[in-house]
Amino acid sequence: MHLTELTENVHEIAREGEMRVPTRVFASEPLLEKMREEGRTLEQGSNVATLPGIQKYSVVLPDGHLGYGFPIGGVAAVAMDGGVVSPGGIGFDINCGVRVLRTDLDYDDVRGHEQALVDRLYDLVPCGLGRGGYVRTDRDDLEGILAVGMEWMRDAGHARQADLDHCEESGRLPGDPDAVPEDAKRRGVNQVGSLGSGNHFLEVQRVTDLYDAATADAFGLREGQVVVMIHSGSRGLGHQVCQEYIRRFERTYPDLVDSLPDRQLVYAPLGDPVAEDYLGAMYAAANFAWANRQAMTQAVREAVADLFDTDAVDLVYDVCHNVAKEETHTVDGEDVEVLVHRKGATRAFPAGHPDVPEAYRDVGQPVLLPGSMGTHSYVLAGGERSMELTFGSTAHGAGRLKSRTQAKREYTAGDLQQRLRSEGVYVKARSGATVAEEAPGAYKDVDEVVRVSDALGIGTKVARMRPVCNVKG
């Protein structure tokens, strides 16, 4: 593997073997070293470069690490004309994503009430692997959610129009409920408004640092303000969609599977019935994930209204981490229609892009970047150079450093919770094992990931938040 540094934080793996394009790794030397240590992250990036129709280069972002077939922290743009879709390039948790809610509360208003707040949120939002959601839905409701996402939530009284106006894609992609397997629907019908497990969380935070006052103001953020970050996805429904379609792709293209550098790359040509069905099901699962985060937003509104007597809980923005979308990008000076696979990657469109909500058009799309539990999180703005460098994308988080198993061996939930509590952070979790798996030490340094994104100009620093209380699965 020939890896050369092109400019600061930009490295290229030259095309070789079956690669149709090179691989670009956007990382500092320390982050690159972590990827090398992990072993196969960079190899996975180059495997992605073999996809038919892939444009320019396979992208590995600063938080890149090992995933199913494709690296997590990866972007692959394939031509709509002659390209393919690969479920591994989107991931099992379809439209896993993050939203941030801003309140009119200051840290001083919440201080001393953290335990009551975390208890209330924990009671309202089912978390962990169990069933049940904040919003009761039946089978017909689910069909509506799969078809139109946040629009169904609004029409059913679970969302304000302003929520849709401040959500990526207005919370709706062209979902096809008929393409969603029956098993997936069964799993999803009772999970609208449930957190899940693993790295998913619901966290009350306070804004501690502003780096770009004008953009922070446009996002409605100010120092000392209390905000709420929700990180969750499409739960069992999205997982089942991914799993069943990977099986369907494998059965449809057995020869392809055998010819691939990694069978987990399995793909289908765009336009093929199985590819179109997958896209419809994947978009439907994305709609479900938005409905899920929206339902939890309603739970937050209930808790905040009850405890602090305010209904000022507004959506700043909602980003997808795991999705593929049709976009127009410039390749060799020409506009090309591409299917952009983002897996563990955040869209980061710059100021002026027509897909940035009107309210933020002049400053760029908000990019919500969670750190690990108990450290801090960031709000960035889509950067000027993201279209040129990364198909309008940046990192999605700190990136895992230690495996879940390794983390469980090294950390103890009780110790961690006690230490965080002494720092003023209240963590309430369904499972101690999850707390250990999500220990800050199991993650890379989020500050370094953000520093590189900012330095590259793909996502620039706007604000930093510290945790106040955190609900985990």
Place this chain on the structure above:
DNA sequence: ATGTCC
């Protein structure tokens, strides 16, 4: 990530 095995 995930009714951590249909």
